[in-house]
Amino acid sequence: MDRVDIGFIGVALTIAFILFRAPVGIVLATVGFAGIAALTSFKAAWSIASNVPFELIGDWNLSAVPMFLLMGFLASEAGLTRGLFQAARIFLARIPGGLASSTVVASAIFAAASGSSVATAASFSRIAIPEMLDARYDRGLACGSVAVSGTLGALIPPSILMILFGIFAEVSIGKLFLAGVVPGILSALVFILLITVRVLVKPDLAPRIEMKVSREEKSAAILEIWPLPLLIVLVIGSIFLGIATPTEAGALGALLAMMIALARRSLTFPIFSKSVIDTISGTASIFVVIVGASLFSRFVALSGMASAMTDALGFAIEHPILLVVLTSVIYIFLGMFLESVSLMLLTLPLLLPLYHVAGIDLIWFGVICVKLLEIGLVTPPVGLNVYVIKGALGDRVSLGEVFRGTAWFLLADMVTLALLIAFPIISLWLPTLSK
Numbered sequence: 001m002d003r004v005d006i007g008f009i010g011v012a013l014t015i016a017f018i019l020f021r022a023p024v025g026i027v028l029a030t031v032g033f034a035g036i037a038a039l040t041s042f043k044a045a046w047s048i049a050s051n052v053p054f055e056l057i058g059d060w061n062l063s064a065v066p067m068f069l070l071m072g073f074l075a076s077e078a079g080l081t082r083g084l085f086q087a088a089r090i091f092l093a094r095i096p097g098g099l100a101s102s103t104v105v106a107s108a109i110f111a112a113a114s115g116s117s118v119a120t121a122a123s124f125s126r127i128a129i130p131e132m133l134d135a136r137y138d139r140g141l142a143c144g145s146v147a148v149s150g151t152l153g154a155l156i157p158p159s160i161l162m163i164l165f166g167i168f169a170e171v172s173i174g175k176l177f178l179a180g181v182v183p184g185i186l187s188a189l190v191f192i193l194l195i196t197v198r199v200l201v202k203p204d205l206a207p208r209i210e211m212k213v214s215r216e217e218k219s220a221a222i223l224e225i226w227p228l229p230l231l232i233v234l235v236i237g238s239i240f241l242g243i244a245t246p247t248e249a250g251a252l253g254a255l256l257a258m259m260i261a262l263a264r265r266s267l268t269f270p271i272f273s274k275s276v277i278d279t280i281s282g283t284a285s286i287f288v289v290i291v292g293a294s295l296f297s298r299f300v301a302l303s304g305m306a307s308a309m310t311d312a313l314g315f316a317i318e319h320p321i322l323l324v325v326l327t328s329v330i331y332i333f334l335g336m337f338l339e340s341v342s343l344m345l346l347t348l349p350l351l352l353p354l355y356h357v358a359g360i361d362l363i364w365f366g367v368i369c370v371k372l373l374e375i376g377l378v379t380p381p382v383g384l385n386v387y388v389i390k391g392a393l394g395d396r397v398s399l400g401e402v403f404r405g406t407a408w409f410l411l412a413d414m415v416t417l418a419l420l421i422a423f424p425i426i427s428l429w430l431p432t433l434s435k
Helices: 003-019 024-039 042-057 060-077 084-092 098-114 117-134 139-150 160-169 173-201 215-225 227-240 246-263 269-303 305-312 320-334 340-358 362-376 384-396 399-422 425-433
Strands: none
Touching (some): 003 024, 003 269, 003 305, 024 340, 060 098, 060 269, 098 117, 098 139, 098 227, 117 384, 139 173, 139 399, 160 173, 160 362, 173 246, 173 362, 173 399, 227 246, 305 340, 340 362, 384 399
């Protein structure tokens, strides 16, 4: 059997196993090992499989993963994210669809602290949706705003997906973080614009809420949440100014989160131990996937699939925008069935050689890739954030209502995606200013 045929069979088997909910890391490692053995020998495959974990886990860049996870868990468990929605609600309640827009703003800040789309969606499913439903908001609008706002955790730094992309694409994680700032803010603003316009056109989607808020209440809201935005600014600012690497910035963030929680007397030993255990568990899960993906990428390289795809897509390589558009179509389609980490680590070994040949800036591609993975989090039938919301609210909303609510926001995502593709400077402006 031809080497390339073996490669394509391996990819097809990987997609099939992942669709049947087999553990992603185990599938990638197993198919990668078996593929290498088929292309070379069992002894060679065993030698590679024995060396990969030590080579990969020893990568200094990967130490950023536990640091940012610990920062996020400490901020969440110690209550530093508490009050985000209420504070945003106080300042945005007067605009059309104010509660939904408040959800977007609060989710963006929460996402920047946690780095997790799923955690953001789970938290605001319990906080924001019940309040919007009690205010007689359209059920689709309420659920959709939380589902898509949760995806901001993938793009706004610190982002675990960006760390993984940076490692596999061998580009600066710090520059990737900076590149995600403006697109993340742009995504949030487009969501808010969509909500405002829809409610202006159809006011019964979100009945206006009359709120009289005193200056003292506004001051109290700011005092409640100010440490979290400050924490985020310090972490991203340290990277921007060249003071700290992403790993050092993550460690600084975790230390500052701990100090703020101690100063507020909200950090107890059970909270600290739970945060550490969750960090260890999350890090271990991510590392298993990374090791499996590394084995799989070596199998893809040995099979010659990358060269075959380069030959097949030679017409697109000469037109970078066309290559990005074709990539977007592939990601949006596969994103309907595969979760984000699986999709990214499955496709990068195939796509990165094409982008290298085409001479496309991988920082720019990294932002577009993560944006496409965001879209996959809310597209049917396997939109993970949608199922998180359904699981959090139970029978109070139906799965169809949540998916229906995300449809309008998917259009907004497509607008943002088009802007990011048409104007690379949106992503690349901030990294070019950094030291």
